[in-house]
Each structure stands twice: as C-alpha cells, then as structure tokens.
Amino acid sequence: MSSESKDPGITNLAQSILENTKEVARYLQTSGIALPTFSPTAEALPTTPDFQKLQARLRTQLEDLQLLVEGPPRFYRYFLTRGYDLGVFQTALDFGFFTLVPPEGDIALKELASQAGLDPDRTGRMMRLLITQRFFQENRPGFFAHNSFSIALQRDEDMRSMVHMSFDEMLKACAEAGAAIKANPFKTDGVHCPFYARFGVPVYDYFEKYPENSGRFAKAMAGWRKMANATAELTDNYPWANIEGTVVDIGGGSGHVSMEMAQLFPHLKFAVQDCDESVLAEGQQLLSDDIRDRISFTKTNFFEPQRFLGASVYLLRQCTCNWVDHDIVTIFKSVVPGLESSDPNTPLLINDMIIPEPGSEVERLWERERRQVDITMLMLFGAKQRTVAEFKTLLKEADTRYVIRKVHEQGALGLLEVYLDRGDGVNNIAS
Template sequence: MSSDSENASILRLAESILENTKEVTKYLQSSNVALPTFSPTAEELPSTPDFQKLQTHLRTQLEDLQLLVDGPPRFYRHFLVRGYEIAAFQIALDFGFFTLVPGEGDISMEDLAKKAGLDQDRTGRVMRLLITHRFFKESRPGFFSHNSFSIALQRDDEMRSMVHYSFDEMLKASAESSVAIKANPFEADSVHCPFYTRFGIPIFDYYKKHPERSGRFAKAMAGWRKMVNNTVELRDNYPWADLKGTVVDIGGGSGHVSIELARLFPHLKFAVQDGDDAMLAQGERLLSDDVRDRISFTKANFFEPQQYMASAYLIRQCTHNWADHDVVTILKSVVPGLEGSAPETPLLINDMILPEPGSKVSRIWERERRQADMVMLVCYGAKQRTVTEFEALLNEADPRYVIRKVHDQGALGLLEVYLDRGHRVNNVSH
C-alpha cells in the first residue's frame, strides 16, 4: 500500500506501520545495533542508504497517520504554536542549558538557574516545555537530567552550533520573508532577501563583520554534515583513487570535507580556498598530523579567475548560496584553471539536486530538499537547482561545459562536469 494514498484508512496505515517497524527492527538486529531508546547511552542509528530508505518510508506513514488522527483543527492548533516552542529551545541554547545539565546525574533547578544567570521560574518553564518534546527529563521533582536527544547536543559542539546558528540568525531572518519579498517581488540575491532585510547586510559580509559568529557557522556546517551524512555520495560516486596530484576545494570553508577525503585517499593533496579568514583559521585548527602536510589553506575569491592548476576542482555546497547570475560568474572563473590543467580534469559540483517537476519521489525526500531550497531563499536570495537548471547556467558560463555524469539519489548530488576540448561526450550518465 502506498503511504501517500489519499484514501488510506487509519487502520490500514497502522497495519503497514507495524510491518515496516518490524523491517526496521530486523535491520537493526542484523546490523548488531541496539534498538533505539531515550536513554542517554542509546546507540546512534545507522546512516547507510538502505536504512535511510526504511526510515523515510516509515516516517511518511507515521506522518500520514498522525494527520488523519488529528484532523485539520487539531493540526493547526499545534502547528501555530511551534514558534513559541522554538522560543523555548532558543532560550535553552542561549543560556547554555544543554551544557550546564551534567552528562551523568542531574542538576537542581536552583543550580541550573544560577549557573545560567536566569530566574528559576523561567528556567523551569522552558525546561518543562522541552521535556514534553522528549528533550531532557525531570528525573525527580525539581531536578533535570539528559536523555538521548538532549545529550547529543551536549556532547557534540558542531551539532549544537548547527542548531544554535539556525535558531539565532536564520529563524530571525525567516520572520522577515514576506516583508523582504513584498519590497522586491521580482529580484532575488544576497541584498534582496530576508536575511538582508533583518540584518541590513549580506550574509557573507555579516560573518566577516562578526568573526565570533563566523567560527560558529564553520562548526555548524561540519555539524550539518554529521546530521545528514552527506559526504557519502562525494566519497563513493567519483573514482578518487584514479586521481593524482592536488584537488582544489573552491569555497571550501574550514576544509572539513577536504580533511575527510585526505584521510580516505592518502595519495592526494588538497588546496582549500575560501574568502573568510575565520573559516580558514578554523580549518587550520582542525588539521591533524596525518593530513597536515597534504592540505593547504589559501584566501581566494571564487568570482575571480582560477589561477591554481589541479587534477580536479571541487565546489561543494556553494552554488546554492548564490543567485543565477552569480553562479554563472563562479563557473566562468573556473574555466582558466580547467584550460591550464589536463584535458580530462573535472569540475565536481557537489550540491543538492532538486527533482524535476513530475518526478516520482518520496514526499519526505522531496520535502527535505524543498526545505533546503527555502533556506537558500531566506538567507541568500538563492536556490537549490534541478539538473536542467544547472545545465542552463553551465552553458551560459561557457558553451564548452558538459555534464558527463549525474548522481542525484543521495543527501547531496554530484555533477561531473568537463570542459569540452573537441571530444565532447553528449550522453549524460545518471
């Protein structure tokens, strides 16, 4: 039974949910992974593509069942107060609740409030709201401790940075979306977007102006990678072992992806380029002895012609940050580097790929990509793109660009792009 069937009854959905829950349980048991609980010592769930498919299918059915059981009035009653629930989460982050609650044992409300610099009344109200969402637990009246969801943010600074940055800068910008679009209904770029309306400055200039926030942003991007395990496609869908020499990581930020690839492929060197000093400094701090002599960091502007010759150019999660005309400029700037490198040198575009209209894909899978597209709209005046849209921008940048392979099924897509030197391959491989 399709979980997207508009005629699905709650009983049939529940029966299907039971069967799919059994499949999830069987997969975990065969993988020697303990079944999930809310205990702070619970194991992490697998991040394999097979398990993610099981998760997505079950989540879709669970969502349908909840919607049908709630009905429209109750759904909207809960949906409309999510902003206030987010306020509680943001207070907990800003006042350090996730790190002040000890990893083992508990803490009294009095001590938590004192350490946070907040009164007990609001400390308790915030904590007890979060507990209803399965964050933290009140182990005994007036004493708080962690569960598996809250302790994940205590233990992982990068994941906590991702959540905090999203609630701090991005949701504030989101609140200005209609205002920004009404002011400029036919323009969209870094100065015609909700982030600019909220903060009065383009997002990248904002982080240059606020280096302390830039450092958190760098950690947040590493945290995002952990949340969606989105280096898998990059690792598995290109033959890195066949390359020799140096990979240029264009707009590579703190270089966390290059560092990971360097560990996996010790015969390669990586040159990380970025325009943000704080990002580059963060990257230097991430280096360990096993990769230190194979990774360099250089301040560079990817709108300017590429001067570095390479065995491959990687631009990862950058194109989605820019409006179409800016992406064309970025793609044009890579051409001098490709022209100076070997004829079969690839430009690897590692970014989310939206499904073409009418594609038969999972509703939740597509929603996750549409959510990311809205992030780009709010923060950058930019967008996620389909393969067709990428092709149009590449052709505008240089008609010699050709996409030879497309990998579009995972968390992120990967486009293998080459500069035609007179032996153009017209068949795009998916």
C-alpha cells in the same frame, strides 16, 4: 511531485506502520545495534542508505497517520504554537542548558539557573516544556538530566552549533519573509531577501561584521554534514582511488570536507580556497598531524579566475545554492582557466542538492527535504537549489564547452561530473 497520492485510511496505515516498524527492528538487530530508546546511553542509529530508506518510509506513514487522527483544527492548534517551542529551545541554547546539565547524573534546578545566570522560575518552566518535547528528563522533582536527544547536542559541538545558528540567525531571518518578499516581489538576491531585511547586510558580510559568529558558522557546516550524512555522494560516486595530485576545494570554508576526504584518500592533496580569513584560520586549527602536510588554505575569491592550475579535480561543494543565476555563471567561468591548464579528464565536480524536475515521481519526504533547503536558500541568500536542466543551462551560458558526463542525485546531496570539451571527443558526452 510526491509519489504518494492514495488515501490508505487509518487502519491500513496503522498495519503498514507495524510491519515497517518490525522491518526497522530486524535491520537493527541484524546489524548488532540495540533498539532505540530515550536513554542517554542509547546507541546511534546507522546512516546507511538502506536504513535511511526504511526510516523515510516509516516517517512518512507516521506523519500521515498523525495528521488523519488529529484532523485540521487540532493540527493547526499545535502547528501555531511551534514558534513558542522554538523560542524556548533557542533560549536553552543561548543560556547553555545543554552543556550545563552534566553528561551523567543530574543537576538541581537552582544550580542550573545559577550557572545559566537566569532566575529559577523561568528556567524550570522552559526545561519542563522541553521535557514534554522529549528533550531532557526530570526523574525526581527539581533535578534535570539528559536523555538521548539532549545529550546529542551536549556531546557534539558541531551539531550544537548548527542548531544554535539556525535559531539565533536563520529563523530570525525567516520571521521577515513576508515583509521582505512584499517589498521586492519580483527581485531576489543577497540584498533582496529576508536575511538582509532582518540584519541589514548579506549573509557573508554579516559574518565579516560579526567574526565571533563566523567560527560557529564553520562548526555548523560540519554539523550539517553529520546530520545529513552528506559526503557519501561525493566520496562514493567518483573514482578517487584512480587519480593523483591535488583536489582544489573551491569555497571550501574551514576545509572540513577536505579533511574527511584526506583521511579516506591518503594519496591525495587538498587545496582549500575561501574568501573568509577567519573561517580558513578555524580550519587550520582543526588539522590533525596525519593530514597537516596534505591540506593547504588560501584566501581566494571564486568570482575571480582560478589561480591553481593543473589540479586533478576542481570541487564546488554547496556553493552554487548560495548565489543567483548570474553569479553562478561568473563562478563557472572562473573555473575555466584551471580546467584549461589541466588534463582533459580533469572534472569540475558540483556537489550540491539537486531539485527533482517538475512531474518527477519521488518520495514525499525526499522531495520535501530538498524543497526545504531550497527555501532556506531563498530566505538567506535570495538564491535557490537547482534541477539538472537548470545547472546545464548555466554551465552552457558560462562556456559552451561545458558538458555534464554523469549525474548522481539520490543521496543527501547530488553530484554532477562536469568536463570541458576540448574538441578531441574525450569529454563530449553530455547527460
């Protein structure tokens, strides 16, 4: 439940926005970072937790002020036309506008249209709508250049892949939400969800059926990590420096998280497991020489008993959100042989978004981001994000010896430290 419930009025909001804007500016100046502009050479903003809190507070107030100033009729007028904006954005990605516009200088409309394989009329109309949304710029008539928002996608293939996948596959599935839920109002899983209604196959079968999109999916997951700064909870809240051996990255996809952690913790080895051979192959191509001998890739199904025995850590990162409860129980059961073969202090780390418990007093945007991702899981997998209590119930159903020792839930993703109680009292501390 959002902690913002009072109506401050527009003048009080405006004054608070001014003060918080000054605080953001002071933070950036103190950090030696130039104030943001729309210039393509603008510096990247920091991703520290302190700055993200400032951002969230200011964004919440800006949103409230905009809603109050617009009023319901004007708000709905713009809200209902966002689908057309998204259609133009997707077309720009499909036809390569973000990469065809040069990183420096500009490109003539006719040349852009020619390279895109599209007629100049529609090219110009779509580009000019994007410009009103603060993507690209037209500093002289008929010539287009990047601004800070468009060039971010030009420069970063991972981020561009995340955005493109969201338009090309995920939003198309969302368009089937009403019909799919009406068809199955009391059942939800990978074949009773909007994605299946749109494409006729579950998500993971889709990428096997269309392997040309599988590589983009792997890059998209890396892009999501960059957007959300989503490894901080994992890297900062567990004593990685104090352990030795191998971290088993269960369902690790292309291994982009293991690669980042291998850079941070050069004394550790990582075993990436996934059932998609094309994604694993994508990961092997991304290995740099300094970590190549410390990361292995194995085709493994995490519904089957864990075959890597004697690990230092078993990691399930952003896997639980993709499956319904009975599947999660099976996944948790499959890890037990690995934990039983390892030191009693070996954890199962569950690194996934944690939904706040009903009635919790939390920031509105913080809660919204989590509930947006929860609905994403509903649309794509018929699955969900979970509260700590829900995780605890599923763990106990899988094996009564599972205990949660620590919970970290305030960052982009949460982190649960889960242990197997061997009866010696070592891990008999449930949260």
